[in-house]
Amino acid sequence: MGVEICVEGLTKSFGHQVIWQDVSLTLPAGEVSVMLGPSGTGKSVFLKTLVGLLKPERxxxxxQGRDITKLREHDLYEVRKLFGVLFQDGALFGSMNLYDNIAFPLREHTRKxxxxxxxxxxxxxxxxxLIGAEGKLPGEISGGMRKRAGLARALVLDPEIILFDEPDSGLDPVRVxxxxxxxxDLNAQIDATFLIVTHDIASARQVPDNIGLLFRRELVMFGPRAELLTSDEPVVRQFLNGRMQGPIGMAEEKDAAQVEQELAQIDDSARVQQLTPRLLPGPGITRPPRWQAIARREARLHQKEVAGA
Ligand SMILES: Nc1ncnc2c1ncn2[C@@H]1O[C@H](COP(=O)(O)OP(=O)(O)OP(=O)(O)O)[C@@H](O)[C@H]1O
Structure with missing residues (x-):
């Protein structure tokens, strides 16, 4: 069973540039959460801060009862063993075959x-x-295989928490x-806590139990998937529907009158019916008990939404 991560009042700046401030959320143990947000809102910085690679200001x-922002390097090293991280490009060593790449953390951190x-x-x-591809070099395989190899490497130390930085970037829709x-499937099998940073709305709609959205240096919302997917919050609605109309502009912030006019023109009558079903584990993979609890939570939210529509 994965572990819970409780973030409270987190603020990160680089010099005078505040990346995000006062971020509070709880990643529930064993659940899959997705962090969304326009480019440059600090999603990768958030992942790096969680794993202790960057220090927050506040x-x-x-x-597991320890505030990792206060730990010394040696204790942090111990806590980091709880994490597996899948970096954007898989972060494989180009000169090592897949077998040695995946074996690397075991040879570095254990005496096995x-x-x-x-x-x-x-x-x-x-x-x-990836069975059969042990001898291949990272340069000889596709982007999708590199991601999977990176994922296998993230799994070898049996992490309680896995962080995925844009796992779907550069992949075609079928590979995604x-x-x-x-x-x-992995989440059902190993029951670890997953946090995925992605831009892919289809993935964000189907995969997680919880969704968060960063925008303009704030965490706009974080909560169960169905709550965000049916939310009236304008930033959340715009982002999850991939629309131009709404508070998120190309580069600059839009003025309030323009946003209001754009929002008034959107026809959302079919919104309730569009609650995308959650992706279930494949045949033969046993669902852990928390799946029933999540299904009940989603059904309650959906009923409330339908009743209120
Ligand atoms: N080590 C660093 N030093 C200074 N600024 C940094 C550092 N790392 C990130 N930043 C800045 O923090 C901001 C957020 O970057 P980050 O990569 O986290 O955004 P993101 O939301 O993941 O973007 P994208 O979706 O495009 O990957 C950017 O303005 C970036 O330049």
């Missing part, structure tokens, strides 16, 4: 024997569908669909 990040390492590496390669299914 606020706390509590994991080569036969034990072999068992773990092949198990994780199997989980992400396969990757989303893999993420859902």
């Amino acid at each position: 606020g706390s990040i509590t994991i 024997s080569e036969s034990e390492i072999r068992r773990i590496v092949l198990e994780k390669m199997d989980m992400v569908g 669909a396969y990757l989303n299914q893999l993420i859902v």
Whole structure:
């Protein structure tokens, strides 16, 4: 079972540039959460702050009762072992084959024997569908395979928390669909806490239990998927529908009168019916008990929304 991450009043700046301020949210243990936001709103900075690579100016990040923003390097090193991170490009070593890339954290951080390492590496390669590609170099395989190799490497230390930085970037829609299914299946299998940064609205609608949205240096909203998907909050509605009409502009902020006029013109009559179904684990993968709780939570929200429509 994954662990909960409790973020309170978190603020991060670089010099005079405030990236985001007063961010508070709880990533529930074992659930999948997605963080959305226009480019440059600090989603990657948020992931790096969670894993302790960047220090916030204010606020706390509590994991297993410890505020990681206050830890010294040695203790932070221990907490980091709870995390697996899938970086945007897989962050594989170009000169090492996939087997050695995936074995790398085990050789660096554990004293396991080569036969034990072999068992773990092949198990994780199997989980992400890469059996047979052990000898390939990262430059010889597709972007989708590189992501899966990066994911296998993120899994080898059996993390309680996995952070995904734009796992779908640069992939075609079919590869994105396969990757989303893999993420859902993995979450059901290992029950770790997942946080995914993405721009892909289709993924954000189908994959997570919870969605958050960063905009203009604030966390606009964070909550259960169905709540965000049916929200009347103008920024949330604009982003999740990929529209030009709304408070989010190309580069500059729009003036209030223009936003109001644009919002008045949108016909949202079909919105309630459009609540995208959640992606379920594939056949043969047992759903952990929390899936029932999440399904009940979503059904309640949906009923409330339909009743209020
Ligand atoms: N180490 C750093 N030093 C100074 N500024 C930084 C640093 N890292 C990030 N930034 C700035 O923080 C802001 C947010 O960057 P970040 O990459 O987190 O955005 P993002 O929301 O992930 O964007 P995208 O969706 O385009 O990937 C940017 O203005 C970036 O230039």
